[in-house]
Amino acid sequence: MTKFFALVKAMFLNQQRASTFKSKASNKKGVSTRLILGIVFAPLLMLMAVQTYFVGTLSDATIQKEVISVLMGACQGMVFMFSIPSMLNVVFSCNDAERLLSMPVKPITIFTAKLTLVYLYELATSLVMSLFLILPFGIGAGLGVQFYFFLIVAVVIIPLLPLLLVAIVCFPFAYLSNYLQGKGFAKTLVTTLFFLVVMGAYFALVLSFGSMEGSDQMDFSDLAVLLVNLFSQNSQKISTFAFFNYWLATAMVSTNFVEIILNFLATLGLNLVSLALAVLLSNLLYKKMLSKSLEKTSKKAKDTRFLQEKQSNKLLTLAMCDLKRLLRESQMGFQVLAMPILIPIIMAVLCFALTTDGINQQLNFSDPFYSNLMLIMVVFYNLVIGISGNVLAMYPISRERTSFFMMKTMPVSLKTQLNAKLLLSTAMITISYLATAVICVTVLPIEWYFVFVLALLPIIFSFGSSCVTMLLDLRKPILDWTNFQTSLKNSPNTWWTMLIALCLLFATLIVAGLFVALYQVAQIDLFWLMYVVLIVLGIVYSLIAHSILMKNSKKYFDRIEI
Template identity: 25%
Template sequence: MKELINLTKLFINDSLGLSLFFYNRTNNKKEFSKQLFTLIIVPIALIPAFFFYVFFMIALYTGLKVIDQTSVFLSAGYIFISFLIIVFGIMYILSVFYFSKNTEELISLPITPRKIIISKFASILIFEYAFAALLFVPVLIIYGVGEGMGLGYAILALVVLLTLPLLPLSLETALIMLIMRSSRVKGRKDFLQIIFVFLAIALVIGVQFWFGTQVSSSAEVDFQILLNSLLTNNESLLNSIGYFFPSSFLVAWGLNRLTLMSVVWIFSLVLITTLSFGFMVFIGERFYFTSLVSGKIARKGRTLSGIERGKFLGKKGHGAMAIFSMDMRLLLRTPVYFFNNVSVVIIVPLVLLVSLSFAELSPENINGVREFYREMPMVINFMFIGFFVFFGGTSATTATTFSREGKASWLTRIVPVSASDQIIGRTASALIVQSLGILCTLIGVYFFMPLTLTTVLLTVIMGLIGSLPILLFGLFIDMNRPLLDWDNPQKAVKNNMNVMITLFIGMFYVVMLIAICGALGYFVNQWVSYAVYIIVSLIITIAFYKKINKDLEKRLLAF
């Protein structure tokens, strides 16, 4: 047990970089202050979102109470959090089990494979427990207080909380180990990580789509029958959604009404969770280390001839294009970078499109929207502009552009390109990612509300121009405080405070700018508002460009 605890501490230390944190406290006060600031500001920044989540859950419980369907409340929260654990757990599982370098060093030591697997899984589980507690404890408290539950409920609820992340993570880890063991995926693990994430997201969206279809079809058959079912059977809604995650039935049966059978249902949940954990360890002992070793065998590409090699090496391109190509390749070939930068601009429009499909807008509603668009085009235009700039603000492309290079950043210092080429190349890669999000959005909107050519050109151009100050601000921040000391690419994005700073300040700037310009358009003239928006954006862009161009060479030497 002592060895398991020590290994788990080692993996947690590796994930959080605690050794570096305590080292900086003594030897590098400046860097320690930055790390401490991140530890303080991130939880503070998440407080409003947490309170919004709690208020939403209170409203949901109140609504279910009105129709006597509170039996579904715990199951809904359980399923929602389980899906989040599954989606975000993919990145952590692959990162800890397959992309960390500590496993290779531990293999040669007299440590059994089982202890390494359990310790790695435990290091993931600790973070997931904190995440699950943050989201599920409010659900348990709201239901317990609303239904007047006592001490027995609190004890059983604690047991459910302990099983919540363990069950889905165990099954997910076992599945990933089986897939990674396949001889057909050797050398393609980066590609598979991207596929895993998109499959998980597709699963969540697909389940939502199926559920929405089922509910809407039931309503079309006879809404009065559906309403009567909800009012006469307080578990009808539970029976409808429980099939998405069968263990949610055990949670509902165990906590909704406290009887002797409640202990049986919760014990069954614990038993299933224990068996799932054992199954994961069994799969890991037989397939994990084999797949880890076989994955080191990289696929060989086509061998270039002497003429082709000479032609390729002798080819010279523009400095900005070389930086752009380097940055884009780094984004596309590293799954963590791809998911946090490129996939966002695909997933967000897709989710909006699916949501609009669920809404099943009637022809009258669609005509009403189109009529509003004809009467108030400026409002719609600024809505699209704000949404397009949102892609630039949420993208971590420029805010991590130097951080993503890590210890290889010395290459950036020696390449024979000017500071202006660095700025143009790195900003261009962010604009390409943003343009992909704009294109996906326009394609999705076309099916509901065809836009005029003037609106398309105006919103696209102003969206790109408006995002330039945010992108350059992100570049400026990462230039001055790059996160280069990491041993896992996930840390360059996930643990990088530059992303949060750029997001919050960038979004605040855009909201204020659009609000002011929108007021000008309403009280003066819409074309005046567009002109002010463009002029302000260009002035800030030029100011950032000159500042970065002046200081970049000095900052690169300080990396």
């Protein structure tokens, strides 16, 4: 156990101390990051808290267990989504295999230590989600001390099951990906496909809840009442499908002491069995996997002559070089590809959901109000998800890591280098936006020419945001990271990017709101003007952002000392 704790401590500290470039003004980093986090997530979390509070006030004792089970399931869903990349990159990436295998430590200890590390990261997710989802329900339902005691237990237990599930699911995938050593692009593709399959399964599961009895009687005016009705009608299903949470939920609200103890022990037992299963698998495969990761495969050279490529201009050469490097590094490639692929897929699912009969009857798409409202919603979706998920734009300098010296030594102006990075990030997200727009005009009852509005608007705003996030990364790049995924997740830039996306959302919301109000009050259809105004605003924003980037980049670039 001493070795286990020593490993956990060393890996945790190593990860946490992979700090940003130390500038004179970096002392307030921690405070500003927390502030951004708060601003970004506070509205959403408060909305959830208020909703579950009202569900609590409306729930009687017969459905409390079911509601808590589902709320815990929602928390586990978040942990599940967040932990897949962490699991792949911390537990299965094997970057530190050489160092760890040379130590007198069993592979099983290495595996459990790394698993613990991911668990510690996800504990924060569990805490936040429980505080804003489960706690308000307990307050609303007026539950006693027993609920609050087991809530603490729940916070600790919630991440376990999804993590172990992810670990077990990831094993065969990680084993396969180790056979792709040296085939970087293939490995990136396998990683991305794996993520998409798991996410697809998750979405399918979530959407299947939509088919539960009573969902077709949606009353948008009172979501809390609707939810309570849903829980009442589906209590049997919930207790069967979410039995792992149902046991702990029963322990939280039951008045029978024996029932409390038995359900609590059953919860513990289930988690221990899952842990044992994951550890058993690790014992069989983990050492082999770590060793395999150190075997550098080199294909037999087909051609020993130097193959000269046609020289293009420096901007394109830099962008193409960047793209090749990214796609051949599975951690970065996964991050770069996953979101642009996921954006149109999620949109396709939403579009199909919007065209179901029930919703079609409530929303009359032939009415310009509804059709334009839908278009605006798609633009908002693209803006928020596209900008906040564009890793190429939010981490352009930090991703260089030890190769950063190349940026300093190559005889190419900084402006050209930054424009090459902007070109790449914009090109990548453009493909995603275009695909989303084509899906929308194909599936939804809107005219084909709206594809230009749907794609153009987010592209313009994304370009401007890329300039801002690039400048932020130039100010405080993180060049000493050991794990790309974890570094990205902990970087203030990630949260700044989300804040920028939200600010843009509010700005466009105000403009759109004016035109929507005009239509509702005076029946004046000037939605075409709304798109023109938004495009002009986007162009102005992008031009200003690009100009600021070009003007200030050298100052920050020169300050970076390696």
